[in-house]
Amino acid sequence: MSAINKFAEQIRPIVVSNKRVGQYHQIILNVGDVVTNCRPGNFIAINVGGESTRMILRRAFAISRVSTSGVLGGTMELIVAPHGQGSRWLCSLQEGAEIDAITPLGSAFGIPTSPVNALLVGGGYGSAPLFGLAEVLKSRGCRVDMYLGASTGSKIYAPMEGKRAVNTLRIYTEDGSMGEIGRVTAPIAQLIAEGAVDVIYSCGPMGMLSAISSIVKGSDVVHQCAVEESMACGVGICMTCVIPVADEFGVTTMKRSCIDGPVMDGSLVQWNLVGKIPEVTP
Amino acid sequence: MIDMSTTLGTAWFAHPIFTASGCASSGKELAQFINLEDIGAVVTKSVMNKARHGRPTPRMAETASGMVNSIGLQGPGIDSFLANDLPWLVENRARVIVSIAGETVEEYAVLARKLRSAPGISAVEVNISCPNVENRGLVFACDPDASRNVIDGVRRALGGELPIIAKLSPDVTDLVSIARGVIDSGADGLALINTVLAMVINIDSMRPHLAGKTGGLSGPAIKPIAVRAIYQVHSAMPKVPILGMGGVSSGRDALELILAGASGVSVGTASFGNPSAVTQIQNELQFLLEARGFTSLTQAVGYAHRIEEASTS
Numbered sequence A: 001m002s003a004i005n006k007f008a009e010q011i012r013p014i015v016v017s018n019k020r021v022g023q024y025h026q027i028i029l030n031v032g033d034v035v036t037n038c039r040p041g042n043f044i045a046i047n048v049g050g051e052s053t054r055m056i057l058r059r060a061f062a063i064s065r066v067s068t069s070g071v072l073g074g075t076m077e078l079i080v081a082p083h084g085q086g087s088r089w090l091c092s093l094q095e096g097a098e099i100d101a102i103t104p105l106g107s108a109f110g111i112p113t114s115p116v117n118a119l120l121v122g123g124g125y126g127s128a129p130l131f132g133l134a135e136v137l138k139s140r141g142c143r144v145d146m147y148l149g150a151s152t153g154s155k156i157y158a159p160m161e162g163k164r165a166v167n168t169l170r171i172y173t174e175d176g177s178m179g180e181i182g183r184v185t186a187p188i189a190q191l192i193a194e195g196a197v198d199v200i201y202s203c204g205p206m207g208m209l210s211a212i213s214s215i216v217k218g219s220d221v222v223h224q225c226a227v228e229e230s231m232a233c234g235v236g237i238c239m240t241c242v243i244p245v246a247d248e249f250g251v252t253t254m255k256r257s258c259i260d261g262p263v264m265d266g267s268l269v270q271w272n273l274v275g276k277i278p279e280v281t282p
Numbered sequence B: 001m002i003d004m005s006t007t008l009g010t011a012w013f014a015h016p017i018f019t020a021s022g023c024a025s026s027g028k029e030l031a032q033f034i035n036l037e038d039i040g041a042v043v044t045k046s047v048m049n050k051a052r053h054g055r056p057t058p059r060m061a062e063t064a065s066g067m068v069n070s071i072g073l074q075g076p077g078i079d080s081f082l083a084n085d086l087p088w089l090v091e092n093r094a095r096v097i098v099s100i101a102g103e104t105v106e107e108y109a110v111l112a113r114k115l116r117s118a119p120g121i122s123a124v125e126v127n128i129s130c131p132n133v134e135n136r137g138l139v140f141a142c143d144p145d146a147s148r149n150v151i152d153g154v155r156r157a158l159g160g161e162l163p164i165i166a167k168l169s170p171d172v173t174d175l176v177s178i179a180r181g182v183i184d185s186g187a188d189g190l191a192l193i194n195t196v197l198a199m200v201i202n203i204d205s206m207r208p209h210l211a212g213k214t215g216g217l218s219g220p221a222i223k224p225i226a227v228r229a230i231y232q233v234h235s236a237m238p239k240v241p242i243l244g245m246g247g248v249s250s251g252r253d254a255l256e257l258i259l260a261g262a263s264g265v266s267v268g269t270a271s272f273g274n275p276s277a278v279t280q281i282q283n284e285l286q287f288l289l290e291a292r293g294f295t296s297l298t299q300a301v302g303y304a305h306r307i308e309e310a311s312t313s
């Protein structure tokens, strides 16, 4: 048996609820016992379109939160933006619908063994897994600050109950329709200079992750980011989801974001080479 | 119990469904979902002599009932493959068909020489048809002379130790003559089909969607092309074993390829949507063969070619 995705199971969960929240849908699935192996950062790959669909590939969604309590047993929350055909299909499902899913997949955010000052940065619906992460960090005695950003207020995902797990929550929109005007990355340099942060966890568009990596560079702040690259299989067999990542010796190879990620060390991702091929052969 | 075993040249397999090259990585990744011992064989991702990054992203676009990919043969190179991936597969009791790809006739021969002494390999699939190379002129399987030269070199390097399966492209005018050429040069069997050269244009950027511009189409969309290719070649050379592939995602699809003339079937893109597809398809196929009264898989191979039976009425 291999160690890759060793907790992954192919399951048939039922949609317990499906609610619209701003521009997103909050979907709850009863996934059963697999929740015990789901960690913040992991994702779920879902078959979309039903029996006679033309869509042959699974869609990957970050696990927003899991819960083991409640009458339903293990449940999982997903925050889905109905952007493409597949996610629109998922968002159109009625309560009681059964789906085909594989989870938990991919790497998870590393949790520090002793309490640290953590900054969680989310872009758009990328903030979804950060609330589950915040709860875990809080339970380990960490200070948790969260910055969320989006182009406009309706694209911010910040549920009421999620705010309980954070010490402070600041929101930035480019059009100023919610929170402060500007980009979520703007205040980070200041925080680092003040020594107010030890670890940054980020989740959102690649441009934002790349910007945070350059701000962090030269400091001893650890940056764990969940990358986004389009995936065909989600389980490491197709090689479509690769991004250039350096190893400890500085040698860059194309790593699969589905099994070597989605959570990666931001200082090792070669952001300037994303969408290109490293010059020298490995 | 129906006999599901099959042969490709001198290689015997207990089961008829295989992974398709490039759609199971090196096998490890699928082991969480299927029992590698229970399938025909793992056909490995085409390995080249040196490590390779492949093509830039985006490398994939989903299309109606299919996908277009331009991975470009990313891989660790043959030495790392032999040191790490192959021993793992052998340890885990998987049957292994190693797929090789080269940029020159010599590279194929070098690869074959390295495989000759490696333990645990059942056959060598020679990928002369990858559409994801910089220069379309380099697709050996589009040129009868080039494809013969490659197979000739591989045959000499292997010295008859392992069966050779030549993997061909459907993107040619006369598939049968290419097939005949590689068989005459010493291939023991054929793998049909590789992906179909294709392109997707992104209507937002209004440019080709893939960074490599063109890619290979796979999945259910190409199954009828695979059935046609296998039927044509089996019809011309009924004794030549064919490993069929192209859009197989159910037992019914696999049966179609077998009736057309395939002795074994590789499953590629279907594993992306369902990592246990290979095993499921194998079980469905067995059921379908039994339901049609076959007592062995080999009876069904090429059955669609049988001569009209005399009317009984």
Ligand SMILES: Cc1cc2nc3c(=O)[nH]c(=O)nc-3n(C[C@H](O)[C@H](O)[C@H](O)COP(=O)(O)O)c2cc1C
Binding pocket: A238, A239, B020, B021, B022, B023, B045, B046, B069, B071, B073, B099, B127, B130, B167, B193, B194, B195, B217, B218, B219, B220, B222, B245, B246, B247, B248, B266, B267, B268, B269, B270
């Ligand atoms: C992502 C991807 C990678 C592939 N890589 C290889 C490869 O390395 N070598 C090869 O001979 N064929 C490769 N193929 C082709 C498949 O082995 C197979 O011939 C083709 O996809 C048709 O089968 P399918 O429709 O079941 O996928 C690849 C196909 C896909 C989709």
Ligand code: FES
Binding pocket: A230, A231, A232, A233, A234, A235, A236, A237, A238, A239, A240, A241, A242, A256, A257, A258, A259
């Ligand atoms: S999505 Fe297939 S390897 Fe990552």
